[in-house]
Amino acid sequence: MATTEEIRAQLAELVNDVAGVPVEDVQLDKSFVDDLDVDSLAMVEILVGCEEKFGVTIPDEESKNLKTVGDAVAYIEAHS
Amino acid sequence: MTEIKASTGPRYARILSVGSATPSRVIDNEYLLQFIDSSDEWITQRTGIRERRWIDEGESIETLSLEAARTAIERSGVPVDQIDAVILSTISHYHQTPALAPKLADALGIPDAAAYDISAACAGFSYGLAQAEGMVRSGQARHVLVIAGETISEITDLTDRGTAFLFGDGAGAVVVGPSETNGIGPVVWGSDGSQSGAIWQTKGWQEAVAEGTWPRLGMDGRAVFKWATSFIAQAAKKAMDEAGITPDQLDVFIPHQANDRITDTLLRYLKLPESVVVARTIRQLGNNSAATIPMAMDALLSSGEAKSGQTALIIGFGAGLVYAGQVITLP
Numbered sequence: 001m002a003t004t005e006e007i008r009a010q011l012a013e014l015v016n017d018v019a020g021v022p023v024e025d026v027q028l029d030k031s032f033v034d035d036l037d038v039d040s041l042a043m044v045e046i047l048v049g050c051e052e053k054f055g056v057t058i059p060d061e062e063s064k065n066l067k068t069v070g071d072a073v074a075y076i077e078a079h080s
Numbered sequence: 081m082t083e084i085k086a087s088t089g090p091r092y093a094r095i096l097s098v099g100s101a102t103p104s105r106v107i108d109n110e111y112l113l114q115f116i117d118s119s120d121e122w123i124t125q126r127t128g129i130r131e132r133r134w135i136d137e138g139e140s141i142e143t144l145s146l147e148a149a150r151t152a153i154e155r156s157g158v159p160v161d162q163i164d165a166v167i168l169s170t171i172s173h174y175h176q177t178p179a180l181a182p183k184l185a186d187a188l189g190i191p192d193a194a195a196y197d198i199s200a201a202c203a204g205f206s207y208g209l210a211q212a213e214g215m216v217r218s219g220q221a222r223h224v225l226v227i228a229g230e231t232i233s234e235i236t237d238l239t240d241r242g243t244a245f246l247f248g249d250g251a252g253a254v255v256v257g258p259s260e261t262n263g264i265g266p267v268v269w270g271s272d273g274s275q276s277g278a279i280w281q282t283k284g285w286q287e288a289v290a291e292g293t294w295p296r297l298g299m300d301g302r303a304v305f306k307w308a309t310s311f312i313a314q315a316a317k318k319a320m321d322e323a324g325i326t327p328d329q330l331d332v333f334i335p336h337q338a339n340d341r342i343t344d345t346l347l348r349y350l351k352l353p354e355s356v357v358v359a360r361t362i363r364q365l366g367n368n369s370a371a372t373i374p375m376a377m378d379a380l381l382s383s384g385e386a387k388s389g390q391t392a393l394i395i396g397f398g399a400g401l402v403y404a405g406q407v408i409t410l411p
Contacts, residue, residue, distance in 0.1 A: 041341050042341075044305050045309055048306055052310075060303075
């Protein structure tokens with residue numbers, strides 16, 4: 001089972017790949033929209049990327065609750 | 081049992097020529113801000129679209145389709161009496177019967193052609209091309225004229241800040257005929273009717289007529305974006321695999337121009353080399369539904385960015401949901 005830090009690091013690579021955000025900026029307390037300037041379309045891509053990378057399913061109604069990097073990491077930890 | 085003769089045709093088919101038509105009225109993002117609370121920057125960032133063309137008085141799906149078809153026929157050098165079928169792909173011919181294709185064939189001077197319309201939204205050109213390829217290779221038609229014509233501006237909801245800026249009008253056409261070498265790879269196509277609510281006509285005609293309203297085009301942008309950047313990326317890869325083409329053998333990529341951001345994601349997934357020329361006509365023309373791919377093909381060939389004989393991947397996807405893609409040799 002991957003650690004929180006391993007999941008965060010892999011997610012950071014994904015966010016960098018999709019939205020060009022530097023990997024070191026993708027920390028647990030950061031909000032995707034407010035801090036990392038990730039817009040709604042990029043967010044869809046990041047969540048699709050998470051589904052592939054971590055083998056989880058993120059329903060649309062769940063995705064709007066994933067506001068911070070920490071929210072996403074916690075969701076992946078709980079569902080992978 | 082009595083033997084029934086079967087039709088036989090040439091081994092291969094290819095696109096012999098392409099033509100396109102754009103209407104005269106240029107609509108920039110600023111113009112749309114009178115209807116929606118948005119900004120030029122927001123629209124450009126999320127879609128790549130800076131302007132689009134809409135029909136003006138005297139222009140229609142018929143005039144655009146005829147102009148594109150005339151150009152394609154002229155460039156093909158094929159005499160009109162050797163065109164045995166005319167397929168029009170459209171979702172914006174708002175007169176259900178008769179189909180528009182027979183009228184277009186008549187106006188083009190094509191005698192006694194099989195002629196019909198198909199409805200496969202933004203995948204319509206690739207659907208029509210797949211049919212044309214099959215018709216030529218089976219001997220059911222010597223040449224097939226495939227036209228994609230759309231005037232989505234007529235059903236665009238100008239008050240919908242998710243779609244008001246997306247669509248442009250236009251038409252594209254190709255002539256498909258026999259070839260010594262193969263110019264159209266196996267089609268990869270399909271549909272997912274469980275997502276018929278992702279892009280839809282807001283009201284059926286009966287309901288609209290009863291209410292005295294006019295239907296619009298609705299879209300769940302998030303659902304479409306998710307599908308296009310995951311499932312369609314895989315379908316595009318499959319079209320290359322089935323044609324036996326690797327990314328380094330590809331010269332040109334013409335995805336349906338739905339959104340520049342979808343194109344970016346497809347490129348990342350397909351890992352196409354930087355040398356591949358990528359269609360970005362959405363920036364000036366918007367999303368032209370079925371007409372997008374042949375319009376972009378003509379634009380790239382006319383500007384010299386793409387050249388005749390090059391290998392291109394095309395893939396269309398849209399309301400249905402439906403999709404279709406092929407690897408082709410550019411005319």
